Amino acid sequence: MSENYKFFSHKECEYFPCHKTNDSDNFNCLFCYCPLYALKDKCGGNFKYTDSGIKDCSNCGLPHKRDNYDYIIGKFKDIINITKKYD
Template sequence: MDNSERFFCNKECRYFPCHKGVSEDEFNCLFCYCPLYSMGSDCGGDYVMKNGVKSCIGCIRPHIAANFDEINEALRKHKTVAIRSLESRAHDLVKSD
């Protein structure tokens, strides 16, 4: 696969490949640090909790090139939910004054 705005593979990275389960030719490094991490249990990935910390060592979701659109859609939805939550909190604060 060629590098583009939807796919980037850095085989020169000292951690490459950082996860097992994706072929080197299909391994997408574009989301090197998963943008869905902050969604907690709603990230849709395969994570485990270790000592109260979310570990994504077994998750390959952001490294599969075909998941690009799905991840971007999840980010759009998460952004909308976050904005609504902030608006609601702001409204509650204004009402309480």
């Protein structure tokens, strides 16, 4: 079975690559906006918080690595849990 759905590279994008990379052939644009951002310090990426408390992901390549599709999809349950309304 083909797994082409796990990788998309948009080299004609005016922002490509949006993060520093030494391997633009394997730069995955599928998660252009990282779905793990909302997980704060539980995302698993290389981020830092600015002095004003904003999460800065500019040094993170986690969602853009070809092999990280399954990792990101595996975190969706955590994303759902943070959006649940608890009584």
